[in-house]
Amino acid sequence: MKTKQLLLAGLILCTTAAHAHRVWVTSNHTHGGEILKAELGYGEFPELEPIAQDRLHIFRRPMQLVTENGKEDLQQKGRYNYQYESKKPVKEGSYLLIAEYQPTFWSKNREGWKQTDMKAMPDAEYCEQTRMYGKNVVNVGHESADTKIVTRPVGYGLEIVPMDNPANIHVGERFKVKVLFNGEPLPNAVVTATFDGFDTSDRSKSHKVEAQAFYDKTGDDGTVDIIPLRQGFWKANVEHKVDYADQKVCQKLSSYSTLTFQIGHQAH
Incomplete structure (x- = not known):
């Protein structure tokens, strides 16, 4: 009986850990x-892993490249289901690559997490x-550092908007970004950042969030200065939770x- 309880607890822990995943995007030079x-x-x-079959529908909208002509869909292509390619060659310049995890209900009861709301899980x-x-x-290209597209919001529910192209930022300099929630500046939001190689611990079993190299909060205008203290591939992160509109359906709207x-x- 105790073994079964431990097994169940382990399954709940794994499910919770899986739910804690975050979306991020990377591209080759x-x-x-x-x-x-x-x-x-x-x-x-910074590890990449195949997306589980029961979550593929959450990523039904393809990755997109934001250009001066608008948003262009990329095609899923490669050995793994997380790999994408542009449909045609791209010219030199500065762009945004974006990906979206479609709004999905997650409810937790004593058995763990499920993709459903409280009406379908009354004991949540x-x-x-x-x-x-x-x-x-x-x-x-090696000389591209334009700001026109990079500093323009894409219209996501929660987004981090660079105020400059990071190609113009040197190690130790301040990289100003603005956090928008539903298009409006979000004050007092916690922004963290880390880089590939900062946390070298094995998180494959614990699934804990990687250690962060930067922490600060946005000001009244929604901006914050990220200070990258070394060169490399960086990931900044912000989260925001508000009450869901219908409390009988769900408790929180959580944006990441x-x-x-x-x-x-x-x-x-």
Whole structure:
């Protein structure tokens, strides 16, 4: 009996841990005239892992490249289901690569988490409608550092908007970003950031959030200065929870957003 209880507790822990995943986006360094290759992170940063079959529908909207002509869908292509490619070669310039985790109800009772609301799970201890957004600053070519597209909001429910192209930011300099919630500046929001190689611990079993190299809160205007103290691939993160509109359906609307960017030259 005790063994079964321990097993059940372990399953609940794993389910909770899986629910704690965040969305982030990465792309290979690309030269003008080449196909852009990108990957959708949904797991332990910076490790990439296949998306579980029961969650593929949450990512039914394809990854998109934001250009001066609007948003272009990428195609899922590669050995793994988190790999994407542009449908045609991209020219030199600065872009945004975006991905969205569709709003999904998650409720938890004594048996664990399920993709459902409180009407379908009346004994739920907690319910949230989860929505996640990932954004990656893409500089195609070695000299690209334009700000026109990069600093423009894409219209997500929660997003981190760079005030400059990170290609213009050197190690130790301040990289100002603005956090928007439903298009409006979000004050007093906690923004954390870390980089590939900062946390080298094995989190494959614990699924704990990776250690952060930066922590601060946004000001009244929704801005905060991220201070990247070393070069490399960075991920900034922000979360925000509000009451769900219908408390009989769910308790919270939970939004999670990341911004990934390169400080210093990216490897070829």
